[in-house]
Amino acid sequence: MKLNTEMQINQISDEVWEIPSSEKAGMLVPARIYATPALLQSMDAGVFEQVTNVACLPGIKRYALCMPDGHWGYGFPIGGVAAFDARSGVISPGGVGYDVNCGMRLIRTDLTREDVQPHLDRLMTELFRRVPAGVGASGFVRLDRSSFGQVMTNGARWCIEKGFGWHRDLEAIEEGGCMAGADPSKVSDQAVNRGINQLGTLGSGNHYLEVQVVSNDRVFDRETASAWGITGHDQIVVMVHCGSRGFGHQVASDYLKVFERAMRRYGISVRDQQLACAPFASVEGQDYFSAMNCAANTAFANRQVITHQIREAFAAVFGRSAEEMGMELVYDVAHNIAKVERYPEGELVVHRKGSTRAFGPGSSELPPRYRATGQPVICGGSMETGSYLLAGTRKAVRDTFASTVHGSGRTMSRAQAKKTVRGEQLQKQMKQRGILVKAVSLSGLAEEAGFAYKNISEVVAAVDRAGITKPVAELRPIGNIKG
């Protein structure tokens, strides 16, 4: 098999591959990659280099992991997972990602494609108007610095208090929509200035809001789907992909600088400047964790405000309340985050960068409504090919620190994609295939063409066969909003 690396890779099982710790000086643990042979072959050289760099970080436990949607990132690969001892290990912004708590949210409805199709154009226009996207977009929520501090501290709870959502939404958000330990005093003024006007905005790049259809033949686990309100029968659902916007990025940038200095003091050296880190238990490590939690809460709040706007848009178009249309939250997951979780090794700081938590059935950390099924995992695909709803497993808890894929993962650069197709052409082609796209930037639209991404069905098959998540339903797009 021809791979984009000269490193030795041993096959552990059909979907698990291991680079031994002898392969690079300084590796403290082996690196493990989850992929089918075809996906492994398509992985860029950066994945192998970066996952083995992560394996060199102090306090890492078991393995440095990369999921099947893995590709080159900053410091960690996208799809990277690593767990560090909470007492002797490190925390690294490069293992969280710049867009702290970038994540996915899925909202169900009682509507069917038949109900929505005649009004799709108006619905997408209404959504496009109510959910600002693209460069410099600001949201409708006006905040002073004190209120923004409450958003940082309370996340989605703040939104519910202000009427942007329903109380029961909180149970369907990872961590109840609020990470504990957020301390606004650890956040710079620059970060606040960047974030204070961005609540309720999508951003650009690969972020989107999508109206999707669940058809009967694409429900794979009817019992689990039903427990989560997914009925099939051409049911309409809405998916949101976005994060903490400029605020989270500024937090990451600020602390990369802090950690560059701190590493000298703690005698830590890293193979890549973007892996700058500090002991989790140090003042710098705790300050970053507090600031990161502020950014994570802001992202939960961002997706909650967007959910409110989506419900308002549907109500305006269909003339019924969101409650009457059954617009309940299926779940909200973070896929750029560091969390303290308990495993047999003790308390670990689990970094997931482009990876989703995947607690299995019986996990005490899950709210009662998900305890029998395992946690919903929302896996976002390209705007042309669709997405998946998956369920976490006990095997994920045992094998991958309860982590799995987050999307399909890119295979082509943005610049190449733009050279391959023009935005206007793509928009027209998608309309002919029944997908209505509203985009702020047509060049940005071209960058997100389906051919620039891996085959999501193969990515999902890899984690299914590896046993770390099971497919519940496939979600096909009929309308998409991009920045």
Place this chain on the structure above:
Amino acid sequence: MSHGFHFLDDVAIADLAFDAFGDSLQELFQGATCAVIEALADPATVGVTWRQTIERTDEDPAELLFDWLSDLVYWKDAAGVVFSRSELTLIRQDHGCWKLTGLLYGEPVNGSAQTLRADVKGITKHLYEVNQEDMRWHARVVVDV
């Protein structure tokens, strides 16, 4: 005296990378600034109703360029603007520090009048380099979008 930039096809799969160059360090700064301005929006479609002066000093020109480009991203979000052009002056001070005085021109984001492009979230240090070869300055920059 000349400066310029070009975007790179295969350096950043999920993001945006560019090489900038200039006959002098100041020209290099100008080339890299143009790249970030172009990444955000077509500057020909952006007016000049907003302006901001920024002063920065650093002993290390690479750090100075990184911080300056990060300033553009900061003002894009903090003021909600995109940029049409910039004016830069870079001088070497007596004690060896570089002093940059930058003037940014632009206007508030208006999607109906401007051709908007990528919402750049930040400048990264991935593959970041600033060097001088054969009397010409060069920088490689990867931006997160």
